[in-house]
Amino acid sequence: MRTPYYLLAIISVSLFTSCEQTTPPAELINKKASLPGTFSISDLHQRLLSSFYNTKDNTNTVLYGDKGAEAALQKHGISASSPFSLTLVTWHQQEDPHWFGARIPGDLISVERLTKADGDDRLSYQKLAGKQLIAIKDTVGNGDRIRFILAQQPLIQP
Amino acid sequence: MMKKFFLTVGAGLTVILLGLQFFRPKIDHPLLTGDLDAPKEVKDVFVRACYDCHSNETNVRWYDKIQPVYWQVAADVREGRKGLNFSHWDKLAPADRKAKLWEAVNQIEAGAMPIKSYQIVHPDSKVSEKELSKLKAYLLGQLHSITNDTAKLHDRDKQLRTINSEKQNDLPVSLNGITYIPDYKNWQVISTSDRFDNGTMRVIYGNDVAVKAVKNGKNNPWPDGTIFAKAAWDKLDDGKGNISAGAFKQVEFMIKDSKKYKSTNGWGFARFKTPKLVPYGKTAMFTTECTNCHQPMKNNDFVFTFPIKN
Numbered sequence: 001m002r003t004p005y006y007l008l009a010i011i012s013v014s015l016f017t018s019c020e021q022t023t024p025p026a027e028l029i030n031k032k033a034s035l036p037g038t039f040s041i042s043d044l045h046q047r048l049l050s051s052f053y054n055t056k057d058n059t060n061t062v063l064y065g066d067k068g069a070e071a072a073l074q075k076h077g078i079s080a081s082s083p084f085s086l087t088l089v090t091w092h093q094q095e096d097p098h099w100f101g102a103r104i105p106g107d108l109i110s111v112e113r114l115t116k117a118d119g120d121d122r123l124s125y126q127k128l129a130g131k132q133l134i135a136i137k138d139t140v141g142n143g144d145r146i147r148f149i150l151a152q153q154p155l156i157q158p
Numbered sequence: 159m160m161k162k163f164f165l166t167v168g169a170g171l172t173v174i175l176l177g178l179q180f181f182r183p184k185i186d187h188p189l190l191t192g193d194l195d196a197p198k199e200v201k202d203v204f205v206r207a208c209y210d211c212h213s214n215e216t217n218v219r220w221y222d223k224i225q226p227v228y229w230q231v232a233a234d235v236r237e238g239r240k241g242l243n244f245s246h247w248d249k250l251a252p253a254d255r256k257a258k259l260w261e262a263v264n265q266i267e268a269g270a271m272p273i274k275s276y277q278i279v280h281p282d283s284k285v286s287e288k289e290l291s292k293l294k295a296y297l298l299g300q301l302h303s304i305t306n307d308t309a310k311l312h313d314r315d316k317q318l319r320t321i322n323s324e325k326q327n328d329l330p331v332s333l334n335g336i337t338y339i340p341d342y343k344n345w346q347v348i349s350t351s352d353r354f355d356n357g358t359m360r361v362i363y364g365n366d367v368a369v370k371a372v373k374n375g376k377n378n379p380w381p382d383g384t385i386f387a388k389a390a391w392d393k394l395d396d397g398k399g400n401i402s403a404g405a406f407k408q409v410e411f412m413i414k415d416s417k418k419y420k421s422t423n424g425w426g427f428a429r430f431k432t433p434k435l436v437p438y439g440k441t442a443m444f445t446t447e448c449t450n451c452h453q454p455m456k457n458n459d460f461v462f463t464f465p466i467k468n
Binding site: 021022023024025026028029030031033034035040044047048050051052053054055056057060062064093095096097098099101102103105106119152153155156157158 | 349
């Protein structure tokens, strides 16, 4: 008489084990690459202008900017009067655990900001580095970085 | 009383099972046109583990022929051959052959192939870690350098020259009825992907619903209203370590609406190619390609991307 119940138990156990769990949402966030709470890119409301890699350093970078920045890059330089704001975010690359054949952002390296205020010809460059994005005081090499940023070409985004 | 009941039910089931044996779907063996071309140790793995469903050389064992199992076997062979058939390798363009192999290796790594129920009945079909490493090494060995590719530079320059004249007034619509969403360019970047398997670079954008879901930890399952866009460009290598974006290849969308898109796992899929934004596919069934490759991500709401909180 018990047999049907045993059968039922076996069937339900095998059903449960074949049904895999959904992954907890937190495990799917790229934590290494995420920005600390102290700095939010999405609050800047800038849009993507460019994306590039460096195979020597194994880094990848995303360049955001406002309307003025887009115009500045298209002109390969700074038009004297218009203000702009550019934001550069750089990560180490890591292998994509979900796809053999892809690399995705890994540890956050830095955020750089290049801005030009209205009616002011000077450029302001600021660098924040490390997981916690600490402001860097050292200004050596800033000129090179400014030239590098302004030399980037906008992506073709139809 | 109870005993008699179970006996009757048992006898009834036996009759039905026996009867079922006479209903047999057909598994045919169409001619092989051009078989997979790969080194023996690579090909052997595919032949042993995959050919029953992904070639015309299906070898149905006696225990596969018992109904109702046989229905499932026949359906798997039909569906399997449709998406990937190693016996028609010659019908694929070289780039598509390469892409299918990378997809195949990824399906094995994700544990999605060979299909679980098949593995239980055919334990010898399991691909070992060692075999998987061999397959991966083979794929990596097939990659070639993309340094200073003049054809790609030329493609990019041509797009830059013609981009403005190609702007359309009407938004294109995909074959499954999804209208192109130009606003994706104003969304946040939730990740990027450097695809060394096919020489492209990608950016994955998320709309406001997606960005908010990431901030609130509501990213599995993703809420209705979430939209992802993924754009792809050629990679240009200047030979000094700098990789930049070349010609625009395509943009793809995944729109979450668990009711409207129930038949495609709750997501509306669309792909628009080249700056002309040509809708992809020959029929609305192009979505099978999307859902099949995204299938191993079923525990992650069919999404590959690990979003960045920003």
